[in-house]
Amino acid sequence: MAEHNVTVESTLLALLSDKKYNTLRDILVTMNPSDIAAIFDELEEDRLPLLFRLLPKELAADTFVEMEPEAQELLIRGFSDSELKEVIDEMFVDDAVDIVEEMPANVVRRILAQADPEMRQSINEILRYPENSAGTIMTTEYISLRPSMTVEDAITRIRRTGVDKETIYTCYVTVDRRLVGVTTVKDLLLAKDDGTTIESIMEPNVISVTTHDDQEIVAQMFSKYNFMALPVVDNENRLVGIVTFDDAMDVMEDEATEDIEKMAAITPSDKTYLSMTPVEIWKNRIPWLMLLMVSATFTGMIISHFESALSKMVVLTAFIPMLMDTAGNSGSQASVTIIRGLSLNEIEFRDIFKVIWKEVRVAVLCGLSLAAVCFIKIYLVDNLLLGSFQEVQVSGVSIYLVIGVICATLSVTVLFAKVVGCALPLLAKKLGFDPTVMASPFITTIVDALSLLVYFGIASLCLPL
Amino acid sequence: MAEHNVTVESTLLALLSDKKYNTLRDILVTMNPSDIAAIFDELEEDRLPLLFRLLPKELAADTFVEMEPEAQELLIRGFSDSELKEVIDEMFVDDAVDIVEEMPANVVRRILAQADPEMRQSINEILRYPENSAGTIMTTEYISLRPSMTVEDAITRIRRTGVDKETIYTCYVTVDRRLVGVTTVKDLLLAKDDGTTIESIMEPNVISVTTHDDQEIVAQMFSKYNFMALPVVDNENRLVGIVTFDDAMDVMEDEATEDIEKMAAITPSDKTYLSMTPVEIWKNRIPWLMLLMVSATFTGMIISHFESALSKMVVLTAFIPMLMDTAGNSGSQASVTIIRGLSLNEIEFRDIFKVIWKEVRVAVLCGLSLAAVCFIKIYLVDNLLLGSFQEVQVSGVSIYLVIGVICATLSVTVLFAKVVGCALPLLAKKLGFDPTVMASPFITTIVDALSLLVYFGIASLCLPL
Numbered sequence: 001m002a003e004h005n006v007t008v009e010s011t012l013l014a015l016l017s018d019k020k021y022n023t024l025r026d027i028l029v030t031m032n033p034s035d036i037a038a039i040f041d042e043l044e045e046d047r048l049p050l051l052f053r054l055l056p057k058e059l060a061a062d063t064f065v066e067m068e069p070e071a072q073e074l075l076i077r078g079f080s081d082s083e084l085k086e087v088i089d090e091m092f093v094d095d096a097v098d099i100v101e102e103m104p105a106n107v108v109r110r111i112l113a114q115a116d117p118e119m120r121q122s123i124n125e126i127l128r129y130p131e132n133s134a135g136t137i138m139t140t141e142y143i144s145l146r147p148s149m150t151v152e153d154a155i156t157r158i159r160r161t162g163v164d165k166e167t168i169y170t171c172y173v174t175v176d177r178r179l180v181g182v183t184t185v186k187d188l189l190l191a192k193d194d195g196t197t198i199e200s201i202m203e204p205n206v207i208s209v210t211t212h213d214d215q216e217i218v219a220q221m222f223s224k225y226n227f228m229a230l231p232v233v234d235n236e237n238r239l240v241g242i243v244t245f246d247d248a249m250d251v252m253e254d255e256a257t258e259d260i261e262k263m264a265a266i267t268p269s270d271k272t273y274l275s276m277t278p279v280e281i282w283k284n285r286i287p288w289l290m291l292l293m294v295s296a297t298f299t300g301m302i303i304s305h306f307e308s309a310l311s312k313m314v315v316l317t318a319f320i321p322m323l324m325d326t327a328g329n330s331g332s333q334a335s336v337t338i339i340r341g342l343s344l345n346e347i348e349f350r351d352i353f354k355v356i357w358k359e360v361r362v363a364v365l366c367g368l369s370l371a372a373v374c375f376i377k378i379y380l381v382d383n384l385l386l387g388s389f390q391e392v393q394v395s396g397v398s399i400y401l402v403i404g405v406i407c408a409t410l411s412v413t414v415l416f417a418k419v420v421g422c423a424l425p426l427l428a429k430k431l432g433f434d435p436t437v438m439a440s441p442f443i444t445t446i447v448d449a450l451s452l453l454v455y456f457g458i459a460s461l462c463l464p465l
Numbered sequence: 466m467a468e469h470n471v472t473v474e475s476t477l478l479a480l481l482s483d484k485k486y487n488t489l490r491d492i493l494v495t496m497n498p499s500d501i502a503a504i505f506d507e508l509e510e511d512r513l514p515l516l517f518r519l520l521p522k523e524l525a526a527d528t529f530v531e532m533e534p535e536a537q538e539l540l541i542r543g544f545s546d547s548e549l550k551e552v553i554d555e556m557f558v559d560d561a562v563d564i565v566e567e568m569p570a571n572v573v574r575r576i577l578a579q580a581d582p583e584m585r586q587s588i589n590e591i592l593r594y595p596e597n598s599a600g601t602i603m604t605t606e607y608i609s610l611r612p613s614m615t616v617e618d619a620i621t622r623i624r625r626t627g628v629d630k631e632t633i634y635t636c637y638v639t640v641d642r643r644l645v646g647v648t649t650v651k652d653l654l655l656a657k658d659d660g661t662t663i664e665s666i667m668e669p670n671v672i673s674v675t676t677h678d679d680q681e682i683v684a685q686m687f688s689k690y691n692f693m694a695l696p697v698v699d700n701e702n703r704l705v706g707i708v709t710f711d712d713a714m715d716v717m718e719d720e721a722t723e724d725i726e727k728m729a730a731i732t733p734s735d736k737t738y739l740s741m742t743p744v745e746i747w748k749n750r751i752p753w754l755m756l757l758m759v760s761a762t763f764t765g766m767i768i769s770h771f772e773s774a775l776s777k778m779v780v781l782t783a784f785i786p787m788l789m790d791t792a793g794n795s796g797s798q799a800s801v802t803i804i805r806g807l808s809l810n811e812i813e814f815r816d817i818f819k820v821i822w823k824e825v826r827v828a829v830l831c832g833l834s835l836a837a838v839c840f841i842k843i844y845l846v847d848n849l850l851l852g853s854f855q856e857v858q859v860s861g862v863s864i865y866l867v868i869g870v871i872c873a874t875l876s877v878t879v880l881f882a883k884v885v886g887c888a889l890p891l892l893a894k895k896l897g898f899d900p901t902v903m904a905s906p907f908i909t910t911i912v913d914a915l916s917l918l919v920y921f922g923i924a925s926l927c928l929p930l
Contacts, residue, residue, distance in 0.1 A: 031670070032672060032690060034690050155654070159654050162651060162654065168651050168654070169650070169651075185650060185654070186627060186634075189620070189623060189624050189633070190628055205495045205496070205497070207497060223714050223718055225499050226499075226714075228693070228710070245693070245710050245711075248714075249688050249691075249710070249713075249714060250688070252717055252718065252721075253688055253717065256718075256721035257809070259725070260725060260728070260805050261801070263725070263729075264798050264802070265794055265797075266801070266802065272806070272811050273806045273811065273820075273823075274806075274812065274816065278826035278827045281823070282830040282831055282834075286831055288798075289794055289795060289798075289831060289835060290835065292790060292794055293787060293790075293835055293838070293839060293875075296787035296790050296791070297787075299786040299787065299790075300783040300786065300787055300853075301851065303782055303783040303785075303786070304780070304783045304847075304851065304853050307780075310779070311776060311779060314775070315769070315772075317772070317782060318765040318766075319765055320785065320786070321761055321764040321913055322758060322761035322762075322764065322765055324789075325758075325761055325906075325909060325913065326758045326761070328909075329730055329754055329757055329906050329909075330750075330754060332730075333729050336725060336728075337726070337729070337738055338738070341737070341738045341739075344718065344722070346738065347739065354739070358738075358743055361743035362750070365747040366747055366750060366754060369755075370758055373755055373758070374758060377759060382762070382769075388769050444790060444793075445790065448786055448790065
C-alpha cells in the first residue's frame with residue numbers, strides 16, 4: 001500500500017510542477033478519498049492547498065474527513081470563508097464533530113460560523129454529551145418514516161431526502177419522535193405490494209442505545225448483532241441519532257488499542273504514536289513505571305530479609321530472575337486471557353470458580369512440565385557445563401536437593417501466578433475497577449514478591465541455611 | 466445483558482414445563498436471534514431441541530448460526546434429515562462454511578448431503594482456500610448486474626433475486642464474470658431517471674481483494690475505506706464472492722485477540738477460553754514458558770559470574786528485581802506501542818529512525834525522573850526506614866555512591882530497554898517475522914540480561930568490589 005502511494009505521490013508532484021492541472025484532476029477523481037488523504041498527509045505545506053483545490057466538491061469533503069488533524073488544520077487556516085463553508089456543507093455531522101474535537105478553539109469558532117444553522121446546532125448538541133458516549137459518535141442524519149406510510153411513500157421519501165443521509169438502508173419508524181420500529185430498504189424493495197403499510201412490515205422490537213451509553217457498549221452490540229446501524233435514543237425513547245457500522249469499527253479498533261496499552265502499563269491516548277511529542281509519551285508512561293518501581297520495594301525487602309541465608313548458598317541468587325520471570329509470564333498469560341474474555345463478554349464474574357479450577361489444572365500441567373525440564377537443564381547446563389554448584393558440593397549438601405528446591409519453587413509459583421492472574425481481573429471487574437490495568441505489570445509485581453517468599457520458604461525448610 | 470438473559474431464560478423454562486408452547490413461540494419471535502442463541506447455549510441437552518423446534522423457519526436458521534459449536538452439534542445430531550435440510554436452506558453460504566469448519570467429519574458429511582447441489586459446491590470451493598484467507602470468509606451470494614442494464618432493470622433484478630443475498634446494497638457489475646464496476650442501491654434509488662444505464666452511474670475503479678489474500682488485509686481495508694462489502698476476485702479478476710462488514714468486524718476482533726495473546730506469550734487459538742480443555746490451554750502456553758525459562762539461563766550465568774563481587778556488598782542483590790522489572794516494563798511499553806502501530810499500519814519500517822529518536826528522548830525523560838524518585842525513595846525508605854545500608858556504612862563506602870550506582874543503572878537500562886523495545890518489532894517486520902512475538906516476554910528476557918550487565922558493570926567501576 002505504502003510503496004504504491006509513494007509512486008502515485010511522485011507522479012502527482014511531477015504533474016503539479018509541470019502545472020498539468022487537468023491531468024492531475026483526471027487522476028485524482030479516479031482515486032478513493034482514503035488513498036488521496038494518505039498522500040495529502042505527506043505533502044509539503046505549500047503544495048497541499050494547491051492540490052486540494054483541484055478536487056471536485058464532494059470528493060474534496062470526503063478526502064478532507066479522512067486526513068490527519070495536522071493537515072486539516074493547515075488547510076482550514078488557508079481556506080477562504082466560502083471555501084470552508086463548501087467543505088463543511090458536504091460533510092456528515094459526525095465527521096464534522098470529529099474534526100471540531102481535534103481543532104484549537106479559534107479554528108472551531110471559524111468552522112461553527114461557516115456551518116449552516118442546523119449543522120451548527122447538531123454539532124453543539126453532540127459536543128455536550130460525555131466523552132466516549134454513544135452521543136458523541138452518532139450522526140443526526142437518518143431516514144425516519146411514519147407507521148402509516150405505504151412502501152411507496154417510504155421509497156419516495158428516501159429518494160427525496162436520502163442524498164444527505166449517511167445511510168439510507170436502515171429506516172427508523174417514529175411517532176412523535178418516539179422510536180416505534182425499524183425497517184430496511186431491503187424489506188421495502190422486496191415487499192410484494194407497494195401499498196403495504198410500514199407498520200405491517202416494520203420490526204417493532206428495536207434494539208437501541210441511549211445517548212449516555214459508553215461507546216464500548218455500542219461496539220459490543222454491533223459485534224453481537226451484526227447491525228449496519230444502531231439507533232440512539234434519549235431517556236424518553238425519542239430518536240436523536242444513529243451510529244453506523246463504520247464508526248463502530250473505529251471504536252472497536254480504538255478500544256482494542258486502549259486495552260493493549262493498559263495491559264502494557266501505558267495510559268491510553270487518542271493520538272497516534274507518530275503524532276505525539278516525547279513529553280506526551282512520557283506523561284502516558286511514567287506514572288505506571290513510577291508506581292511499579294516503588295512497589296518493587298517489597299521484593300527488595302524480602303531479599304534483604306533473607307540476605308544472611310542467601311550468603312550461605314550464593315548459587316540460589318542466580319535462579320531468582322528465572323523464577324520471577326517464569327512466574328510473571330505464567331501470571332500474565334492467565335490475566336491477559338481473562339481480560340480479553342471479559343472485554344469480549346465471553347467470560348463473566350459468575351464464571352470465577354470455573355475459571356480458577358481450569359487455571360489450577362493448567363498450572364499443575366505447566367508447573368510439572370516446567371519443573372521436569374528445569375531439573376534436567378540445571379543438572380546438565382548449570383551443574384555439569386557451567387559448574388555453578390561447586391560451592392554446594394564442597395559444603396556436602398546434595399545438589400539434587402538444591403535443584404529440587406528450585407524446581408519445587410517453580411511449580412508452586414506457577415500455580416500461585418496462574419490463580420492470582422485469573423482471579424484478580426475478575427475481582428476487579430466485580431468491584432467496578434477496570435480489569436485491564438490488572439494485567440502483566442501489576443500482576444508481575446505481586447507474583448515477584450510471592451515467588452521470592454515461596455523460594456526462601458522452601459529453601460529455609462529443606463536446606464541448611 | 467447477562468442478568469437480563471437469566472430472567473428471560475427462567476421464564477422460558479417455566480413456560481416449557483407448563484407446555485405453554487404458543488406463549489413460548491410468541492415470546493421467541495419478538496427476540497433477536499443473537500439473544501435467543503445466548504439463552505439456547507445455556508440450556509440442558511433435553512430442553513434445547515424442544516425449544517428450537519418452536520422457532521419459525523427463518524428465525525431458526527438465524528439463531529442456529531449464532532449458537533456455540535457444541536450446541537449446534539447437539540442439535541444437528543438430533544435433527545431428522547428434513548429438519549437439517551430446512552435449516553441449511555435458510556443459511557447464507559459463509560455461515561454454513563463456518564459451521565462445517567467446526568463440526569466433526571461425520572456431521573459434515575450429513576450437512577453436505579442435505580445441502581442443495583449449488584450450496585454444496587460453494588461450501589466445497591470455499592473450504593479449498595488457505596486458512597484465514599479472504600476466500601474462506603467470503604460468501605458467494607451477491608447481486609451482480611450488467612453494464613447495459615437500466616436502473617429500472619437493476620431494481621427489478623434486485624427485487625427478484627435479493628431475498629437470498631446477504632447484502633443487496635452493494636451491487637457488482639460484471640462482464641463475462643469479470644468485475645468492471647460497483648454501484649449501490651442508494652445510487653440506483655437516487656438516480657434521476659429510471660432509464661439511466663448502470664454503466665453511466667457505476668464506479669469503474671473497484672477496490673477488491675483476491676481469494677488468497679490474508680483476512681487481516683481484508684479487515685484493514687474495511688477499516689480504511691469504511692466499505693459495507695468488499696468484492697473478492699480470482700487471479701483473472703473474475704468475481705467469486707464478497708466479504709460483508711460483519712465478517713470483517715469478526716476478523717478485526719479475532720486479529721486483536723490474536724495479537725494480545727501473542728504479546729502475552731500465548732499461541733493463539735480460535736476457540737474461546739471456556740470451551741478449551743486444560744490440556745489445550747497448556748499446549749498453547751507451555752512452549753513459550755519453556756523457551757523463556759531456558760533463555761533465563763543467561764541471567765543466571767551473569768549473576769553467577771558476579772557472585773564474588775555481590776558477596777562483598779550484598780545490599781546490591783536486593784535491587785536486582787526492581788531494576789529488572791522497571792527495565793522490562795519500560796521495554797514492553799515501547800514494544801507494545803510499536804507492535805500495535807504496525808498492526809494498524811500507522812507505523813512502517815521506514816519510520817525506524819524517527820521511532821528510535823523519539824524513544825531515546827522519551828527514555829531520557831523517563832530515566833531521569835525514575836532515577837530522581839528512586840534516589841529519594843532508597844535514601845528515605847531503604848536507608849533510613851529499613852536500615853538496608855548499615856553494612857555499607859560499616860565498610861566506609863559512601864551510601865550516596867551506592868545509591869548513585871543503582872540510579873545510574875536505572876537510567877541506562879531504561880534507555881537500552883526503550884531502544885531495544887522499539888527497534889526489535891520493526892526489524893522483525895522487515896525480516897518477515899511476526900513482530901507481535903517480539904513483545905513483552907521476549908524483550909523482558911533480553912532486557913533482564915542487559916540490565917544485569919549494566920548494573921554489575923557500573924558497580925565494578927565505581928565501587929570497591
